[in-house]
Amino acid sequence: GAGVSQSPSNKVTEKGKDVELRCDPISGHTALYWYRQRLGQGLEFLIYFQGNSAPDKSGLPSDRFSAERTGESVSTLTIQRTQQEDSAVYLCASSLFVSGGAETQYFGPGTRLLVL
Amino acid sequence: SQKIEQNSEALNIQEGKTATLTCNYTNYSPAYLQWYRQDPGRGPVFLLLIRENEKEKRKERLKVTFDTTLKQSLFHITASQPADSATYLCALDCMEYGNKLVFGAGTILRVKS
Numbered sequence: 001g002a003g004v005s006q007s008p009s010n011k012v013t014e015k016g017k018d019v020e021l022r023c024d025p026i027s028g029h030t031a032l033y034w035y036r037q038r039l040g041q042g043l044e045f046l047i048y049f050q051g052n053s054a055p056d057k058s059g060l061p062s063d064r065f066s067a068e069r070t071g072e073s074v075s076t077l078t079i080q081r082t083q084q085e086d087s088a089v090y091l092c093a094s095s096l097f098v099s100g101g102a103e104t105q106y107f108g109p110g111t112r113l114l115v116l
Numbered sequence: 117s118q119k120i121e122q123n124s125e126a127l128n129i130q131e132g133k134t135a136t137l138t139c140n141y142t143n144y145s146p147a148y149l150q151w152y153r154q155d156p157g158r159g160p161v162f163l164l165l166i167r168e169n170e171k172e173k174r175k176e177r178l179k180v181t182f183d184t185t186l187k188q189s190l191f192h193i194t195a196s197q198p199a200d201s202a203t204y205l206c207a208l209d210c211m212e213y214g215n216k217l218v219f220g221a222g223t224i225l226r227v228k229s
Contacts, residue, residue, distance in 0.1 A: 042221035091159050102148050102209065107159030
């Protein structure tokens with residue numbers, strides 16, 4: 001079946017502009033995660049959606065970052081007034097929710113964002 | 117403070133040898149530990165999961181150990197091949213973080229033929 005898809009694959013924007021990044025999770029996966037990965041660094045958790053529960057936004061670095069998810073499908077990560085420090089790869093992952101942990105996360109290919 | 121440490125320098129080995137990658141952590145209490153592989157320009161791909169009460173897990177040429185006393189996991193690839201060249205990430209699954217994984221920065225493995 002289809003994996004996690006993300007769009008666009010690459011995005012170049014000017015400082016101060018808003019960007020929207022899209023994630024289509026695997027069908028049936030109730031959990032969805034957004035991560036940021038700077039060059040040569042590990043994954044930085046941003047936000048987590050699980051079913052109809054309130055999202056865990058504890059990883060969002062500033063109020064310029066927000067995300068939404070429509071039911072158990074598409075999610076959009078929005079970055080307002082982009083800064084050069086926002087340049088990174090933004091990865092989305094989905095998983096089947098397992099109470100108590102031990103979920104396997106399935107990642108998309110990422111969106112490479114460059115802020116000039 | 118909480119830390120996850122993986123070999124910061126790339127690991128270069130000869131084809132056919134066993135590659136051993138290390139993941140050390142401080143001030144975490146993971147119930148599970150996962151290893152992922154990441155190729156350039158791609159998202160991570162799940163490889164293995166090991167529970168806190170398991171000492172060792174195997175899958176084909178891969179072996180993971182988990183020592184909660186040492187707070188360390190070792191990831192072994194036996195009979196390594198150039199196709200194994202990638203970045204390998206460890207991730208902690210801790211009860212206090214719910215279902216969120218905490219990732220290390222990864223170790224680059226290069227297998228030379």
